[in-house]
Amino acid sequence: MAAAAERIASRATAGRRARAVAPLALVLPSFLLAAFVVLWPLWDLTQLATHSVSRFGQLRGFVGLDTFLDVFADADFRAALLRTGVWTVGVVGGTLLVSLPVALVLNEDFYGRGLARVIVMLPWAVSLTMTAVVWRWALNGESGLLNSALQAAGLIDGNVVWLASAATAFPIQIVIGILVSIPFTVTVFLGGLASVPDDLYEAAALEGAGAWQRFTTITWPLLRPFVTIATVLNVIYVFNSFPIIWVLTQGGPANSTDILVTHLYKLAFRVGRMGEAAAVSLVMFAILLAFTALYVRMVLRREA
Secondary structure (H helix, E strand, O other): OOOOOEEHHHHHHHHHHHHHHHHHHHHHHHHHHHHHHHHHHHHOOOOOOOEEOOOOOEEEEEEOHHHHHHHHHHHHHHHHHHHHHHHHHHHHHHHHHHOOOOOOOOHOOOOOOHHHHHHHHHHHHHHHHHHHHHHHOOOOOOOOHHHHHHHHHOOOOOOOOOOHHHHHHHHHHHHHHHHHHHHHHHHHHHHHHHHHHHHHHHHHHHOOOOOHHHHHHHHHHHHHHHHHHHHHHHHHHHHHOOOHHHHHHHOOOOOOOHHHHHHHHHHHHHOOOOHHHHHHHHHHHHHHHHHHHHHHHHHHHHHH
């Protein structure tokens, strides 16, 4: 009798262990694949950044951190790093400010709401490179649509070469970055607004709460996690964004609109300094990793 009880207890323990291990076994292949996809390029970049590298990517002698010191001593890198911060904050901040009211309007029930949502989301279906090419044509200093429209409106007397100076080119690139980021951000916000129960609004209305009070006490607190998600994803995406800057100005004139991703592209494929390009890539990875770690810490602290 005791032996039978022990067998039953043993089987129950084995079953609990199997149930505990099963999820890990299911996740393990994806985890290993993700680790390979991330770690192998990191190892390769580290090899390039810590060795003397020929123009064709062949490793020579070990140089330690000398390449990183050269990168940080480069004035073009420091300027691109600062400009990347301005670019990321400008595009992400502008996108959030524009997307929130757009999402609030699209969340209301009105005639033609479906069509309005399609129009707002439509740019998302267009390639980012194609969008940048269209804007480059529109900003052409001789025959661009923008010059023609402004002259027709009487706002300018002659053609303006918008992309010939960083003073005009970089703000325009930020505006274009905001425009192309709005559809994704509005989608995230609409998902958050759809999760807010209507009962809360009805109860608040019965208690006499106005539109602003309903927004500050119901909508914003429940929407805040989605704002955080949109912020993090947009920061990662915009920080690494390449097509808009490259298609419009290729970082010019005189590298004055370069951000880190275009700067490293030039290092690698224009001047053949593969080691420095790898070092810049690792610096970019470290910045985004620190940002992500900070975000995870904030989320865990909030949930604690």
